[in-house]
Each structure stands twice: as structure tokens, then as C-alpha cells.
Amino acid sequence: xxxxxxxxxxxxxxxxxxxxxxxxxxxxxxxxxxxxxxxxxxxxxxxxxxxxxxxxxxxxxxxxxxxxxxxxxxxxxxxxxxxxxxxxxxxxxxxxxxxxxxxxxxxxxxxxxxxxxxxxxxxxxxxxxxxxxxxxxxxxxxxxxxxxxxxxxxxxxxxxxxxxxxxxxxxxxxxxxxxxxxxxxxxxxxxxxxxxxxxxxxxxxxxxxxxxxxxxxxxxxxxxxxxxxxxxxxxxxxxxxxxxxxxxxxxxxxxxxxxxxxxxxxxxxxxxxxxxxxxxxxxxxxxxxxxxxxxxxxxxxxxxxxxxxxxxxxxxxxxxxxxxxxxxxxxxxx
Amino acid sequence: xxxxxxxxxxxxxxxxxxxxxxxxxxxxxxxxxxxxxxxxxxxxxxxxxxxxxxxxxxxxxxxxxxxxxxxxxxxxxxxxxxxxxxxxxxxxxxxxxxxxxxxxxxxxxxxxxxxxxxxxxxxxxxxxxxxxxxxxxxxxxxxxxxxxxxxxxxxxxxxxxxxxxxxxxxxxxxxxxxxxxxxxxxxxxxxxxxxxxxxxxxxxxxxxxxxxxxxxxxxxxxxxxxxxxxxxxxxxxxxxxxxxxxxxxxxxxxxxxxxxxxxxxxxxxxxxxxxxxxxxxxxxxxxxxxxxxxxxxxxxxxxxxxxxxxxxxxxxxxxxxxxxxxxxxxxxxx
Numbered sequence: 001x002x003x004x005x006x007x008x009x010x011x012x013x014x015x016x017x018x019x020x021x022x023x024x025x026x027x028x029x030x031x032x033x034x035x036x037x038x039x040x041x042x043x044x045x046x047x048x049x050x051x052x053x054x055x056x057x058x059x060x061x062x063x064x065x066x067x068x069x070x071x072x073x074x075x076x077x078x079x080x081x082x083x084x085x086x087x088x089x090x091x092x093x094x095x096x097x098x099x100x101x102x103x104x105x106x107x108x109x110x111x112x113x114x115x116x117x118x119x120x121x122x123x124x125x126x127x128x129x130x131x132x133x134x135x136x137x138x139x140x141x142x143x144x145x146x147x148x149x150x151x152x153x154x155x156x157x158x159x160x161x162x163x164x165x166x167x168x169x170x171x172x173x174x175x176x177x178x179x180x181x182x183x184x185x186x187x188x189x190x191x192x193x194x195x196x197x198x199x200x201x202x203x204x205x206x207x208x209x210x211x212x213x214x215x216x217x218x219x220x221x222x223x224x225x226x227x228x229x230x231x232x233x234x235x236x237x238x239x240x241x242x243x244x245x246x247x248x249x250x251x252x253x254x255x256x257x258x259x260x261x262x263x264x265x266x267x268x269x270x271x272x273x274x275x276x277x278x279x280x281x282x283x284x285x286x287x288x289x290x291x292x293x294x295x296x297x298x299x300x301x302x303x304x305x306x307x308x309x310x311x312x313x314x315x316x317x318x319x320x321x322x323x324x325x326x327x328x329x330x331x332x333x334x
Numbered sequence: 335x336x337x338x339x340x341x342x343x344x345x346x347x348x349x350x351x352x353x354x355x356x357x358x359x360x361x362x363x364x365x366x367x368x369x370x371x372x373x374x375x376x377x378x379x380x381x382x383x384x385x386x387x388x389x390x391x392x393x394x395x396x397x398x399x400x401x402x403x404x405x406x407x408x409x410x411x412x413x414x415x416x417x418x419x420x421x422x423x424x425x426x427x428x429x430x431x432x433x434x435x436x437x438x439x440x441x442x443x444x445x446x447x448x449x450x451x452x453x454x455x456x457x458x459x460x461x462x463x464x465x466x467x468x469x470x471x472x473x474x475x476x477x478x479x480x481x482x483x484x485x486x487x488x489x490x491x492x493x494x495x496x497x498x499x500x501x502x503x504x505x506x507x508x509x510x511x512x513x514x515x516x517x518x519x520x521x522x523x524x525x526x527x528x529x530x531x532x533x534x535x536x537x538x539x540x541x542x543x544x545x546x547x548x549x550x551x552x553x554x555x556x557x558x559x560x561x562x563x564x565x566x567x568x569x570x571x572x573x574x575x576x577x578x579x580x581x582x583x584x585x586x587x588x589x590x591x592x593x594x595x596x597x598x599x600x601x602x603x604x605x606x607x608x609x610x611x612x613x614x615x616x617x618x619x620x621x622x623x624x625x626x627x628x629x630x631x632x633x634x635x636x637x638x639x640x641x642x643x644x645x646x647x648x649x650x651x652x653x654x655x656x657x658x659x660x661x662x663x664x665x666x667x668x
Contacts, residue, residue: 044658051655136657143655192526282649282656289660294628297664315616321385321477322616323470324378326623330631 002045010049013148017087017118025121025148029141033126047140053147055278057089058265061167062156063193064177069203070156071110073177073248078114078154080254086152087119089145093138093157093166094125121145132292135166139285142170159193168196169281172274173264175199178219180212180245189222197223198241199260205245206252212245219243239267303332336379344383347482351421351452359455359482363475367460381474387481389612391423392599395501396490397527398511403537404490405444407511407582412448412488414588420486421453423479427472427491427500428459455479466626469500473619476504493527502530503615506608507598509533512553514546514579523556531557532575533594539579540586546579553577573601637666 002010009031012024028050031043064070078088090111114120123145126137142153155171157163168174176188176197188194200219205212223241242260246253268274298304311329314320320328336344343365346358362384365377398404412422424445448454460471476487489505491497502508510522510531522528534553539546557575576594580587602608632638645663648654654662 040661044655044661047655048653048658051652055652140655140657279650283646285656286646286649286660289657290632290663291625291629293660293664294632295625297667298624298628312617312620315620316613318385318389319382321378321381321474322620323474323623324382326620326627327374327378329624330627333631 002049003042006042006046007049010046013050013144014053017149021148022121025144026123028144029123029137032140032144033137043140047143050144050147054143055146057142057146057151057153058261059142059171059173060152060154060261061171061174062154062177063159063164063167063174064203065179065187066158068177068179069248070158070177073201073203074154074156075111075114076248076251076254077257078111078120079117080251080258081152082117082119084258087121087150088114089121089123089142089150089153090114091123091138091141091145091153091155092125093131093135093155093163094160095131095134095163096158096160121148121150130292131162131166132288135163135170136285136289139170164193164196169284172268172277173198173261175201175261177201177203178215179203180205180208180215194219194222198239198264200241200243201257202243202245203248206247206250216243216245237267237271239264239273298329298333301333304329307332336383337376340376340380341383344380347384347478348387351483355482356455359478360457362478363457363471366474366478367471377474381477384478384481388477389480391476391480391485391487392595393476393487393489393505393507394595395505395508396488396511397493397498397501397508398537399513399521400492402511402513403582404492404511407535407537408488408490409445409448410582410585410588411591412445412454413451414585414592415486416451416453418592421455421484422448423455423457423476423484423487424448425457425472425475425479425487425489426459427465427469427489427497428494429465429468429497430492430494455482455484464626465496465500466622469497469504470619470623473504493525498525498527498530503618506602506611507532507595509535509595511535511537512549513537514539514542514549528553528556532573532598534575534577535591536577536579537582540581540584550577550579571601571605573598573607632663632667635667638663641666 001007009024009028012020013028015021015024028043028046031039031046034040034043062070062074074090078090081088111122115122123141126134126141129137138155142155145153153171155167157167164174174196176193176199178188178200180202188197194200200223202212202215202219220243223243244253244256244260246257248254265274268277299308307329311320311325315322315325335341343358343362346354347362349355349358362377362380365373365380368374368377396404396408408424412424415422445456449456457475460468460475463471472489476489479487487505489501491501498508508530510527510533512522512534514536522531528534534557536546536549536553554577557577578587578590578594580591582588599608602611633642641663645654645659649656649659
């Protein structure tokens with residue numbers, strides 16, 4: 001049983017759409033993001049109560065370098081989907097926002113029309129902590145938005161550090177936006193982001209059609225390189241990563257984009273990979289948080305905290321083998 | 335102060351080369367590999383006593399798919415180096431050997447001439463445990479071989495799972511052996527191994543010179559893709575990954591290979607990167623072992639062991655959020 005206030009919060013989140021629901025969602029996410037232990041315990045109970053109502057959305061991850069036109073694309077896509085009868089939540093992972101103090105979605109004027117639409121819910125990236133912590137808050141916020149009936153959840157990232165891996169690890173489909181220029185592709189291959197992509201979208205294709213066509217051919221061969229080989233390439237029950245071009249600014253190509261997403265969703269549902277992906281993500285998420293928690297406890301253990309600098313210095317000076325140092329520090333926790 | 339028997343072991347390891355030293359090295363490594371707690375404590379003390387004598391070798395990592403000719407290459411290189419006055423230790427990381435029961439170096443007849451040479455020490459991969467555990471034993475064996483005066487330590491791997499990363503993470507230079515065929519290159523790029531390579535060697539180049547030349551050009555452009563950009567390419571104080579071809583079977587190209595290795599070593603010593611790489615490796619190693627130890631304690635904690643299956647099932651059934659599950663399991667350790 002939840003305390004009365006928290007039960008009221010849950011009821012409002014799963015209640016009718018409108019200003020009261022929006023306030024309840026925002027309040028729940030603020031509770032999730034609190035660093036106070038009592039808030040965290042309440043948030044856990046609220047989250048578990050909402051959990052059976054979650055999971056019924058399509059989770060779409062979107063990444064791309066600054067300047068690729070992510071905000072324009074997400075606004076155009078969101079408005080298009082709302083026009084089709086969907087309710088759209090937009091969340092973000094930006095581990096740099098705690099440093100810069102800003103966030104890609106902090107400046108809501110960049111999605112001016114979407115942010116005032118009553119069928120959209122936009123929430124900037126949690127602004128503090130490690131990537132793991134930021135990603136955890138975003139995953140939990142996604143569950144809250146789903147319980148509130150948002151049936152498309154878009155998680156975007158600017159691609160700082162390992163944030164693409166985090167977004168790919170919490171979504172059903174990972175879309176990479178690219179500019180029509182080859183250097184951009186090489187960076188994505190080099191960083192290992194291209195491997196994660198279920199769909200690559202060449203945005204701003206109208207600016208230079210010849211370059212966009214070249215980029216498309218290059219990315220297609222890169223995806224083949226990273227993809228399955230042999231007969232699997234011809235297996236119609238499996239999804240093979242695709243490349244397409246569009247222009248978000250001119251709202252060109254959005255129906256085609258959503259048709260690809262829908263085809264992906266149907267295939268992955270039919271062949272069981274969508275459910276398998278979510279189960280694997282949950283397991284990986286649980287262990288990621290356990291490992292982060294264990295490491296955090298280790299660093300805050302009084303004995304370890306006292307000894308760590310000296311032991312690290314001994315290793316550095318070559319007077320203590322690293323493996324022996326690890327065992328000595330671990331023994332301090334007994 | 336070490337117990338008398340262990341001090342005698344240390345004295346024999348750092349003593350004069352010969353059969354007694356070889357036996358002492360083998361005995362020390364067996365002690366390191368033991369899973370008994372009292373052996374582990376003794377091994378830690380022995381290792382720390384040997385540590386000031388270690389570190390004076392050049393550590394060469396060698397990887398390549400089965401069939402590329404690794405054993406032939408290492409035997410030819412080892413005999414060449416012994417001919418130049420070096421003492422050569424060959425260690426291995428093969429995390430699959432605990433499954434298969436065999437090891438790349440287990441069958442010493444594959445390095446028949448090297449294994450009977452008194453200036454060579456060959457040790458197969460530790461045959462049990464996780465990759466992290468296997469790698470730790472190999473790192474520690476490397477320190478023992480160095481304390482015994484082996485001035486070239488070769489660590490080889492068949493490249494199962496993440497073992498190339500482990501080998502690259504304990505050596506001064508990482509060499510990738512390739513066959514003269516392009517599919518092989520693509521696999522190495524796909525697996526992220528090419529990025530680790532300081533030097534790529536196309537072996538069996540004599541079999542098809544045209545293919546070897548094509549492979550060399552392809553790998554060179556792949557290395558440029560993964561390498562530094564801009565002015566750094568022209569900085570003569572930095573090493574830029576190289577590609578060369580040779581034939582280990584015909585002992586062709588070994589002096590050129592060792593000349594490249596020596597040039598790498600001189601550059602990296604002069605620009606400080608060799609020392610920096612070793613320091614970073616020690617830190618990473620310490621934290622890798624701490625994290626593995628923490629996770630191991632977690633899994634063996636009685637409360638966690640009892641609850642883990644049920645909690646995992648609740649997460650899988652969608653009745654418990656993964657982050658909440660992680661916190662509940664962590665709370666059991668208090």
C-alpha cells in the first residue's frame with residue numbers, strides 16, 4: 001500500500017490526459033530524480049505500482065552529432081505522429097548537461113510547436129551524475145510516460161561518450177541521423193555507433209542530393225560490413241539495417257520514415273526479437289546498476305577511502321602489483 | 335619477511351638461468367594459479383618480492399585467427415631473438431581452453447624447437463575461470479618471467495571473445511597477424527581488433543603476392559580511418575600504426591619485423607608513451623580486479639544468493655523495475 005499522497009500521484013499519472021496528468025508525470029519524475037534517500041524509497045514504490053501499466057509504447061532511440069538537425073527532426077516527427085493519433089513523449093540523455101548546465105532539450109524553444117502540444121510530453125535530460133545514473137533516471141521516466149499512455153517514446157542523445165550505447169540499450173529501435181557527408185560516416189564507424197543502428201537517416205538530403213546519394217551508398221556498404229552474413233541476408237523474417245534520406249526541415253520523408261519504423265516493429269514483434277531485446281535490456285540494466293552500486297559502496301567504505309590514495313601510489317611506483325593491491329583493498333571491506 | 339621456502343623460491347627465480355630457475359618459475363606460476371586461499375596469500379607475497387625486479391622486458395602482444403600461422407611465427411621470432419642474445423618468454427591467454435581442455439600452447443610440439451631452447455620459457459594459458467581471471471594469472475606470470483631476466487615477453491591469444499583487448503591491455507605493443515585476404519580484414523575491423531593494432535603483419539605473403547599487396551593497401555587505409563587525424567599524422571615523434579608482410583614459414587622478414595618493433599620501442603620510450611601506457615594498464619587492471627571481486631562477493635552473499643533467482647524472475651515478468659531490483663539486492667548486503 002502506498003501512502004495516500006503517492007497513491008494520488010499514481011492515480012493522476014494513469015488517469016485522463018490533461019494538465020493534471022502532465023503535472024503528476026512531472027512531479028513523479030522529479031521524485032525519481034531526487035538524491036534524497038526517503039524520496040528514492042517512495043519513488044521505488046511509485047515506480048513498481050506504475051510498472052504493470054508500462055511497456056505498451058514503441059521506444060525509439062535517436063542519435064546524431066550536433067548540427068544534424070535532431071530537434072527539427074523530432075519536432076516534425078512528433079507533430080506528424082500526433083496528427084496520426086499518437087501521444088508522444090520525448091526524453092533525453094545528455095551526460096554533459098551536468099557540466100555545461102544546459103541540455104539539448106532544456107531550450108524548449110527549439111521544439112516550440114511540439115512542446116505546447118497537449119499530446120506531447122517533453123522532458124530534458126537529468127542534469128547530474130554519471131552516465132549510468134543519468135540513463136537510469138531516463139529509463140524510469142520512460143516507464144512513467146508509458147504508464148500515462150504515451151504510445152511513442154523518443155529518447156534522444158547528443159552522443160557524448162557512451163550515451164549512444166545507453167540509448168540503444170533502452171529502446172526498441174535505434175536510429176542514427178547523419179549528414180550527407182562522408183567524414184561524418186567514418187566518425188560513426190570509428191566510434192562504433194554505426195553498428196548499433198537499426199536505421200540510418202540522412203537528413204538535409206535536399207541540400208546536396210548528389211552527396212546524399214553517395215553517403216547512402218557508403219553507409220549501406222558499411223552496414224553490410226557490420227551486419228549478418230550468409231543466408232541471413234535473405235531471411236525475410238529478419239530486419240536488416242536500412243538507410244534512407246529525408247529533409248526534416250521541409251517535412252519531406254516523414255511518412256516513409258514511419259513506414260520503416262512500423263515495418264521494423266512488425267517484423268521484430270513477429271520473430272520475437274522485440275520481447276527478447278527488452279528482456280535482455282532489463283537484465284543488463286539490473287546488473288549495470290548493481291555494479292555501479294557495488295563500486296559506489298566500495299569507494300565510500302571508510303577503510304577503502306583512507307587507504308585508496310596510498311595503495312594507488314604504491315601501484316604507480318611499482319612497489320605493489322595491481323592484482324595484489326585490488327585484493328588488499330577488497331580485504332578492507334571484511 | 336617471506337617464509338624460508340618462499341624466499342628460496344624467489345632466490346631461484348631471480349638467480350642464474352638454468353634448470354633450477356626454470357623449475358622455480360614454473361613452481362611460482364603454479365602457486366599463482368592455485369585457487370586455494372593460503373596459496374593465494376603466499377603468491378601475493380612472492381609477487382611483491384619479485385616486483386622490483388620486473389618490468390625490464392619488452393612486452394609484445396600477438397593475435398590472429400586460427401590458421402594465420404601464429405605458432406610458426408612465434409617460434410621463428412623466438413629463435414631469431416635468442417640468436418640475437420635475447421631471452422624469450424611466451425605466455426598465452428585462451429579463455430576457451432577451460433572449455434576445450436586444450437590450449438594453443440598446450441601442444442608444445444607446435445613450437446618444438448623453441449620449447450627445448452634453454453633461453454625460452456613457454457607457458458600455456460591458465461585453463462580455468464573467467465577471461466578476467468585468466469588474464470590476471472597471465473599478467474602475474476609475465477612479472478615472474480621478467481624478474482627471471484626474460485627481456486622479451488610474448489603474450490599470444492587466439493582472439494576468443496574480448497581476449498585481444500586483454501592482451502593489448504597488458505603489453506607494450508600489440509601486433510595483429512593477418513592472412514592475405516580481405517574478408518579477414520573486415521572481421522578484424524568489425525570486432526574492433528584493428529583499432530588496437532600498433533603493427534599489422536600479413537603472414538604467408540609468399541603464397542599470393544598480389545593478394546598480399548592488395549591486403550596491405552586495404553589495411554593501411556583502414557588504419558588511417560582509425561588513426562589520428564590532422565597534423566599528428568606528420569608528427570615524427572609519434573608512432574603511426576604500420577602494415578608489413580612476411581613469411582614466418584620461410585623465416586623471411588623477421589629482421590624487418592624486429593626493426594619495426596625496435597623503432598616503436600624507441601619512439602614510445604622517447605615520447606613517454608610507453609611508461610604512460612604501463613601506468614594506465616596498472617590502474618585499469620587494479621580496478622578491473624576490484625570490480626570482479628565486488629561482483630563475486632555480491633553473488634556469493636547468502637542473502638543475495640537466496641533472493642537473486644526470485645528477483646530476476648520478477649524483473650523478467652515485468653513486476654519489478656530493474657533499477658528497483660538492483661537497489662533491493664544491494665540492500666541485502668547491509
